[in-house]
Structures are given as C-alpha cells and as structure tokens.
Amino acid sequence: MLSKFPELFDYTFHFNREMIAKIIENQSVLPERTFQLINHTLNAHQVWNSRILNDKSFGVWEIHSVEELENINETNYKKTLFILDKIDIKQTVKYKTSTGDSFENTIEDILFHIINHSTYHRGQLMMIFRESGIEPILADYIIYKRSF
Numbered sequence: 532m533l534s535k536f537p538e539l540f541d542y543t544f545h546f547n548r549e550m551i552a553k554i555i556e557n558q559s560v561l562p563e564r565t566f567q568l569i570n571h572t573l574n575a576h577q578v579w580n581s582r583i584l585n586d587k588s589f590g591v592w593e594i595h596s597v598e599e600l601e602n603i604n605e606t607n608y609k610k611t612l613f614i615l616d617k618i619d620i621k622q623t624v625k626y627k628t629s630t631g632d633s634f635e636n637t638i639e640d641i642l643f644h645i646i647n648h649s650t651y652h653r654g655q656l657m658m659i660f661r662e663s664g665i666e667p668i669l670a671d672y673i674i675y676k677r678s679f
Contacts (some may be wrong), residue, residue, distance in 0.1 A: 535644055536615050541679075544608040544647050546670040547573065550656055551600045557665050558597060565659050570594050572652040579645050582626040583614055583638055611645070614638065620663050633664040 554561060554569055574589040581588035595603060614620075620639040627633050636644075650670075657667035 539646050540608060540611050542675045543646055546653060547604045550653055551579050552670060555597050561663055568652050568656055572649055573600060573603045573607060575648055576645050579641050580607060580610045583624055588593060591678055602636060
C-alpha cells in the first residue's frame with residue numbers, strides 16, 4: 532500500500548486544485564456551503580498531517596479566503612509526501628479529536644482516511660456545482676489514471 536499512497540495523494544492534490552479553481556471561477560453563484568466544504572476538506576487534511584507531525588492545526592470548520600486555498604492544498608500535499616518519505620506508516624499516532632476525545636491509529640489508516648474523506652467531500656461539491664448550474668469536474672480516480 533505504501534507504494535500506492537504517493538499516487539493517491541497526487542490524485543487528491545490534482546482534483547483539489549481543480550475544485551479550488553472551479554470555485555474561484557464561479558464563486559459569485561455558489562452557495563456558502565461550497566466554501567464551508569472546500570475549507571473543511573483542506574482543513575481536515577491539514578489537521579491529520581498535524582496530528583502525525585505534532586504540529587499546530589487548523590480548526591476543522593475554519594474558513595480561509597479563497598486566495599489561501601491553493602496554498603493550503605499544496606502545503607498539505609508536500610507535508611503528506613514528507614510523511615510518506617520520512618515516517619514509518621505502520622507507526623501508531625495518539626491524538627485528540629476536535630471534541631477532546633483521545634484515540635490512536637496507524638499512520639497508514641490515517642492516510643487512507645484523508646484520501647477517502649477528500650473524495651467524499653469532492654463528491655458533495657460536485658452536487659453543489661450541478662445544483663448551481665455549473666458543470667461538475669470528472670474527478671473519478673479512473674479518469675485520473677487515463678490522463679496521467
């Protein structure tokens with residue numbers, strides 16, 4: 532699975548970047564929920580990276596300006612690649628959730644969760660695009676594989 536993670540995070544980074552561009556392009560017609568979801572998606576990735584790296588984290592529903600989103604996406608991607616390169620993903624991480632509950636999981640499970648969580652919320656964003664009269668992005672993994 533380790534060898535697949537860099538590719539899966541390339542995919543996640545790529546389609547997050549496309550989503551951000553589409554949101555910026557159409558921000559005047561998109562509902563507020565769009566901005567909450569894209570921020571949450573990026574924030575959650577940052578929070579999980581921070582738990583692994585023992586860094587300061589965002590709030591999971593913190594709102595950033597649309598101009599900051601691409602930088603957050605890129606920083607998340609680079610930090611995840613650092614984790615994959617420098618840390619044993621079989622290692623267990625102890626952390627507290629945003630509600631203060633304590634848990635522990637392997638880095639491998641956390642990394643898979645980041646990918647799954649991002650895909651889930653991009654799907655929600657695609658529905659918002661469609662409901663707003665905007666053509667959704669074709670962001671299926673297989674579409675990505677055909678292109679890259």
